[in-house]
Amino acid sequence: MVDIATRVWNHKWKIDPIVRSLIDTDFYKLLMCQSVFRNKPDTQVTFSLINRSKHVPLAHLIDEGELREQLDHIRSLSLSRGESTWMRGNTFYGKRQMFTPEFMDWFETLRLPPYHLERRGDQYELTFEGSWPEVMLWEIPALAVLMELRGRAVLNSMGRFELQVLYARAMTKLWEKIERLRMHDGLRVADFGTRRRHSFLWQDWCVQAMGEGLAGAFAGTSNCLIAKNRDLEAIGTNAHELPMVYSALATDDNALAQAPYDVLSDWQEEHDGNLRVILPDTYGTQGFLDNAPDWLAGWTGIRIDSGDPAAGAETAIDWWKQRGEDPRDKLVIFSDGLDADKIIELHTQFADRVRVSFGWGTMLTNDFKGLTKDDRLAPFSLVCKAVSADGRATVKLSDNPNKAMGPDDEIERYKRVFGVGAQDAQAVIV
């Protein structure tokens, strides 16, 4: 029986909104937002969309009016009562009241700041300017909107059964990965795929399928809305934007060399246990660890997000040993360019030597590769990054020169200050 009221109601929507909640974002964004709200609330930042996949002509595929409607819709969102209750009441990593009353009071009144959108040839220039804790929350929804609008542009010409078979193929593809993964005991895999997901509904399906198929090996999702709706653990720690902005704010080379450790010193005041995870690669992992203060060796884990992941894990294990720590008590989180086979390979290689966990992203929530003519739904590399702070350009080096960002002279300066030598280049696909 058709629910007539529902159908009429659905027809009243002017658009089909892609992002419908302020917590349809990665959990670490909220953790970092609280940290920034506490430590650097007045820093003025600019975030900018960067399409690393120039062969995907976003401005050609996506109508500017539709993009504006989606972005405007996000600006109309505010935290709902239920979302606030979930954030205030939930247990994260076994800890209650992860979010302070001060932060929640602020977050409950927040609306996202304006955006600046301009077409430049076949690409869009999309930037966000304002105070750091507000602007930073644009990153994930902006990426999700662009990824999903690009998908809709492709899906628009497909028949009803053709569409169903497309999703059938994508489901089968994911399920076969899950079947491979569950053959390996002791795996821990979480969904990290919000930012480059095919769509919200598809991410929601993927997460639920992981829950059924992997059972205990499924650790949870980085997406707060899905974690809330599906009663799952919200997963995440921190990201490059913290050291990038802290470093941009440094007034001289000495302060710059210290900035990445200042980030973690601030973080340590707020978090313990599984949230004490080092992301060491912003300006080169080896130098970061060599120069790290001893208290960092007591942290729980290291996240490997660029460079060759096995080499990164070996570096982490060696460092812990040098600092007198037992790697078997430590956690390595792999989160860069993972797919099922890579997860299995790394798990097999490291599970006996260190606690291992995986943040599976794009190839979990957007593996439509090979499923359409001309591969027009294949995932591509879109990021939204802090490009300046208080008027000073940010820089990222990472362990892969293809992921480096920033003005050339600043990149050279950072390389000098952080003692980064030659790096192996790795292709950036997603």
Next chain:
Amino acid sequence: MVDIATRVWNHKWKIDPIVRSLIDTDFYKLLMCQSVFRNKPDTQVTFSLINRSKHVPLAHLIDEGELREQLDHIRSLSLSRGESTWMRGNTFYGKRQMFTPEFMDWFETLRLPPYHLERRGDQYELTFEGSWPEVMLWEIPALAVLMELRGRAVLNSMGRFELQVLYARAMTKLWEKIERLRMHDGLRVADFGTRRRHSFLWQDWCVQAMGEGLAGAFAGTSNCLIAKNRDLEAIGTNAHELPMVYSALATDDNALAQAPYDVLSDWQEEHDGNLRVILPDTYGTQGFLDNAPDWLAGWTGIRIDSGDPAAGAETAIDWWKQRGEDPRDKLVIFSDGLDADKIIELHTQFADRVRVSFGWGTMLTNDFKGLTKDDRLAPFSLVCKAVSADGRATVKLSDNPNKAMGPDDEIERYKRVFGVGAQDAQAVIV
């Protein structure tokens, strides 16, 4: 929004009925039923279920109580007003009033006669006795119920996402066949898969997917309910049960030799055009055609339902030529053991020499082969046949000795009367 009334209503069903309509059956059953109603209304027949796949222990898999509930539900069905209107008002093969007012008056009051069910080891003995026009209508729903209950027994232990992926895989499998088929111009393919379908909903999906994917190459469905619901052409002509029962009723060898032609003589009084299709293989195609009266050569087509299909088509083409007919005006319908590759092969081989059409059955609506552990959903060979008429055993020889049915001495007598010599055996899979 949940439609509460619908949900409550659904909970009131004591069972989930598999067959919900008297026209959830093959169109040719209704055509033959009308013919029998006109020509042999008082013949007493017994139909019996025969599981040719002894390795599928139906009585072990299917609960007897559930089977009885489904069969009892079928006995509670009667023709609805809308179904009657569709039968009375529809155009079949361009002809109006395919069903006479006398037949419709009778059919509108019909309820199916009792069944006899007994467990014998791992199999069920399921028989139907009574007047031919009533009993014959049990064949398709009885098969559909057993196929679907067997499927439910397997599906019962599967998880929600595991189920969705199962259907995703089945959809992908069918769609890939459709993609292969639509590369060939001039194909005509119809759904003949009611009797051994995985389930009603699955057949309905397959038919709709064919409609979208094959477009003009899709000829329609043999299933009347789906044809009605989806506004498609209902497809079919006649089957072996007519010559089998007519032959069983023959009182001597001369009458027996004549019986298969009597069937078509009766048929010719009722039907013309595309419904004048010869099914020549009941007692051997070659002998049937050699001895056929000349008026049969004027019929529109021949259906090839056993033996090597290419050899059968060559036999038909040769026969038309011998009788002075141009095969390019004639129709060959292939309907035995087809799958996409076979369809393409036969189409490529014969499309230039004769009009060709395909009735695609089990491998359209039940290709779950390879999709579950131990292949427990693979299709198997179940039939429901007239085994006696007015107390006399029926016989079928066909062009494949593995499909022969009847008492041994009667098989020998029929072989002698119809001049059937050595036959090539073909594996019967579905």
